[in-house]
Amino acid sequence: MKDTTLKELAETLGISVTTVSKALKGYADVSPKTREAVLKLAEELHFTPNAFAVNLRKQESKTIGVIIPEIVHHFFSKVLNGILDEAAKHGYLAIVLQSGESVELERKQVDLLINKRVDGILISLSNDSNDEAHLKEIIRRNIPLVQFDKISKLIPSTKVVINDRQAAFEATEHLILKGCRKIAHIRGPVNPQGAIDRWMGYKLALEKHGITYNPKLVYTCTHVTFEEGREFAKQILTDHPDVEGIFAITDLVAVGVISYFNENGFKVPDNVALIGFSNWFMSQVITPQLSSIDQPGEEMGALAFNCLLEEIEARKANKPYDLKTISLTTSVVERQSSQFKGK
Template identity: 40%
Template structure:
């Protein structure tokens, strides 16, 4: 098997210096000492280092256009992220092209290829719920095209990403329900392959354990869709199984609202009989009767951070940019659906 090409990061690791120092040394930068330049030059020759010509070519032929891939454009959270991306991008002289996958893996692959063929300078992406293979994104990295994930990310690839602290948000939501007297709390979890689903479930479980509440796997209900109908359907499933509960933590607001409507239609009082907390803080959540308690995510800030990371990477020297993860805090918003 052919060995992968040597990168600036490989040279930096061997010499125990930063990639940016290696990059400047190779360019004979005056701030770098003669000794360091000599060491870098000799090791580069020994390892047969060759500059990434594809990446250099891409940087020299910039279109000042960013491609954005999202699962759903109608989703309130994603619409606020887009606003944040555009806020930073346009101020920096970039245009934005938006593609919607409709939660389809095949659409995601097709959109990625279409954006690359449109000569975008890089891509900001939030993966679909169907995505389990990331070869189309790995191909971007191999070609030197900047890639930043936001919200729904891929942990397998070494890229920058912007996420919210889903674990803590779920923990706070569940502990709030416990604090108002809930002892049997249902968790309506999201699509199984998404990291946000796992992190929110883990936060829910941690809050139960901290408060010595037994974990009942029957109360963890998988929701493949993020819709009103899904929330309503899962409530029917709970009653069909004759399960009793006095609290619900929903993976997202739409499912939470669907659950609340279904309970109301059955004559069950919210929050007196069952208290509910959602996640995301859609605008409609505050308009419901009763208004839905939720975990607010800083979507606009997430979009801004994702665009900033992209611009930093696209304007950095070859291999000089070090990918990093930005974790944004959530905020529990208590409304009437969980006020007792």
């Protein structure tokens, strides 16, 4: 790639490189006539300042790094949408990486972003992140960091989350208020805080309504897929044919449950009421339409970026800033799947 350099501009015009540089930056000690000549030639030759050289001087890249578990995922694509739109508004570019739920890859990606000298990092952790050394390294290097959705509570950074426990409490209570007492929970994997919190919300709702918690009604996903939803639907019918309600960790799993029940003549919501989580787009187009918990994905992404930007700018200005934990409000979206008819 051959580009026009400051030197070439200077030689063509017969003036010094310093004068060219000052003219481009609009310094007052360059005559209007010279400035005009420089700008005209710069435009003719499509001169753009070398980004590497500018960055080296300023030590800022106007670029942030974003690590998410997966791109092909309704919720994360919405969060990313919020991040990218907000970054664009503020003149920032985003390097996007997906960990594929692998902590190995996540660690490597953090290294890459550190070496790339990004101005800050936004991260949502993979499900098997149980070692925080790579996050500590970001902190140790004083790189602004904001965690969102899937976070580690142990790492001192700003965090943007939803209140999973409260949301799961409301989902479960919704089923109870519809008349369900025997409620199964298809939970997420063992490690992620979000899965733990949702399971705790489920237990709290049962407790509040005087229903004894039965661990045999809890099924644990490994991969959180449509297929696992189908498998657990089958298993639940075998283990508990009298089940009245199911709260699934996410809509994708709930849609798997519906798919299996539809095929096998077990009626949702007549025989069993069902609620998912995340309010995926498909939940409003399947039959029966799926009740769910709405999570504000775009808002989470926009807020996470804005918190990061605040920290980047505060550090640049040597001003203090506070680490925050922002908990976004969710809501129950009531559709057909939870209209339990009773036995």
